[in-house]
Amino acid sequence: MRKLLSAGWVFVALPLFLPASAPGQSSQDPLRGEVSDSILGYEREVFEYSAGGRRNPFRPLTAFNTSGPRFEDLELTGIVYSPEVGSVVVIADRTNEQRYRLREGERVGTARVLEIRPGEVVFGITTFGVSRQAILRAKKERGQGE
Secondary structure (H helix, E strand, O other), rough: OOOHHHHHHHHHHHHHOOOOOOOOEEEEEEOOOEEEEEOOOOOOOOOOOOOOOOOOOOOOOOOOOOOOOOOHHHHEEEEEEEOOOOEEEEEEEOOOOEEEEEEEOOOOOOOOEEEEEEEEEEEEEOOOOOEEEEEOOOOOOOOOOO
């Protein structure tokens, strides 16, 4: 039994004492006396997911750049409504007073301007893969008819 254990240790320790060759170089197998020209390579496995109308679980929930203010911190400060030329909306971030000028289709944070109407703006908001719509309305100034 003792000889069997010592023989086992020889096979376990033998690879530790064999010379290693650099990747891509020919190496000689010391046990067989053969030369192998194998090159180590890396192949990435590619997966494809058939969604069938569902969200792909392998894609991040925030697939776009979400840097920017949260929608809850935005305030509508002005609308330049012109259907012929293209309307522009001015949005302010209440946390740092930064202003954004947006047209239909443009983004700020997780919100995208869907439609600009006289007096209000319709936003599409996507958070963690869930989409919803919200409307910001212009505040009426004192003295205006309500």
